[in-house]
Amino acid sequence: MARKPNYNFERQERERQKAAKAAEKAAEKAAAKAAKRVDEGEPSPE
Secondary structure, eight states: OOOOOHHHHHHHHHHHHHHHHHHHHHHHHHHHOOOOOOOHTTOOOO
16 A cells, blocks of 8 residues: 655655755855965955
């Protein structure tokens, strides 16, 4: 017998995974931007 689907939970899990992937991509992009800034010798934004 097939299990009863839990649509809300499944949607929340997809959204959580998508948000985690987006955050990881944003962190990599920020690190690359910071590394480029260091290479060019610009001061930090702080």
